Amino acid sequence: MLKHYRLDNKHSKALKDFDPNDTAGFKDKEKILAEFEELKEQLQEEQEKLFASKSHGVLIIFQGMDCSGKDGVVKKVLSGLNPQGFRAESFKQPTSDEALHDFLWRTHKVTPAKGYITSFNRSYYEDVLITRVHGNIDGKEAGKRLKHIQHFEKLLTESGTQIIKIFLHISQDFQLQKIQERMENPEKLWKFDPSDLEERRYWDDYVKAYENVFSSTGTKNNPWYIVPSNHRWFRDYLVLKIIVSAFKQLNLAYPKIDTTQFNSLRPVPVES
Numbered sequence: 001m002l003k004h005y006r007l008d009n010k011h012s013k014a015l016k017d018f019d020p021n022d023t024a025g026f027k028d029k030e031k032i033l034a035e036f037e038e039l040k041e042q043l044q045e046e047q048e049k050l051f052a053s054k055s056h057g058v059l060i061i062f063q064g065m066d067c068s069g070k071d072g073v074v075k076k077v078l079s080g081l082n083p084q085g086f087r088a089e090s091f092k093q094p095t096s097d098e099a100l101h102d103f104l105w106r107t108h109k110v111t112p113a114k115g116y117i118t119s120f121n122r123s124y125y126e127d128v129l130i131t132r133v134h135g136n137i138d139g140k141e142a143g144k145r146l147k148h149i150q151h152f153e154k155l156l157t158e159s160g161t162q163i164i165k166i167f168l169h170i171s172q173d174f175q176l177q178k179i180q181e182r183m184e185n186p187e188k189l190w191k192f193d194p195s196d197l198e199e200r201r202y203w204d205d206y207v208k209a210y211e212n213v214f215s216s217t218g219t220k221n222n223p224w225y226i227v228p229s230n231h232r233w234f235r236d237y238l239v240l241k242i243i244v245s246a247f248k249q250l251n252l253a254y255p256k257i258d259t260t261q262f263n264s265l266r267p268v269p270v271e272s
Contacts, residue, residue: 002245005238007214008223015207015226020171022228029233039240040080046244049252050115051085056250057112057161060119060243063129064168065206066196067178068229070121073168076236077243078119087112090121103127103145104152114160124149125213133205142209146216153222163222164246166239167210168229172203 001024007013026032050056060078062070074088089110098106104124112118128145131137137145153163182192199206218224225242229235 002225002242005225005227005242006223007218007226008220009215009218010220012215012218013226014211015169018169018226018228020169020174020228020230023231023234024238026234026237029237032233032237036237036240039237039244040077042244043240043247044080044082046247046250046252047081047085047117049254050117050247050250051082052115052254053252054115055160055252057114058117058164058247059112059156059161060117060164060166061123061125062119062121062166062168063123063125063210064229065170065175065203066193066199067175068168068170069232069235070168072232073236073239074119074121076232077240078117081117085115086117086119088119088121091123091126104148108152111156111161124152125217128213129206129209132209133202142212143216146213149217150219153217153219157221162246162250164243165218165222165224166242167214167224167226168235169226170229172200174230175200 004024005018029036050058062073064070071090078086078088087110089107091107094106107120107124110118128137128142128149132139132142156163179192179196182188214224214226225238227235227238227242
C-alpha cells in the first residue's frame, strides 16, 4: 500500500498523479479505526525501544501547502508519544540571527539526538520553495541548495538519523474551503493570515517547485511520501502507517543487560 504513495529516484511521478481525495478504497474512518489505534500503540512501543537503545534518532518532516494540516497531523498522530523523548519544531521566516548563517544552520541544530524523535512543521526545504517561488533565488541557486540538502540528509542518515519526509497533498478547492472556515469561525479566525490568500496566486509555481524537490531529493534511503489530505481521517491514518513502517525498518530492540552484576543486590528473604 505504502509503495503507491512513495516517491524516490525509481518511482518518479508528478503531483497530478496523486488524487488529494484518495482514501485507498476506505469509505470512512470507521473502517480503519481499530487499526489506527493499534498503530498508535505500536508507535508508542517503538518510541520506548528507541529511547532505551539510543541507537537512532528519528526526524519527521511535514511539508505542504497552506491549510494542508501540518499542525493538525502532529497533534492527532503524534499526541500519544512520550513528551520526554519527542519535540515538535516549526519554522517561519528566518530571524535576523538565523539569516546571518547558512540556510541549514537553524534546522541542523535541532535535529534529533539518538533516542529521540523530532517533527518539523516546514523545514530547510522552505529555502528552495518559497524563496524560489518569490524570486529570492534563481534556479541555479536552488540547484546548489538541493545538492546541499542531499548531502545533509546523507550525513544525518549515516550518523544514525531516520528521516521520514511527508508531503500533505490537498486541492485548491479544499484549501479555499479551509480559509473560508477560518474567516467565518471566531474560534479559528486567529489562524487566518491574509498572506494565505496572496500565496494562492502562486499555486502552480509551488507545484513545480515541489516536484523539483521530490525528483532531486527523493532517494532510496530518504524517499518522499505524498499523502492525500482532503480527508483528514485518511491523512492521519496514512501518516501513522508510514511512520510505524519506518520505525519497523530500524529493527529496534531493548538493550541487553548483564543481570549477574546485580545478584549481590538482590533482597535477602526475611525469616518468619
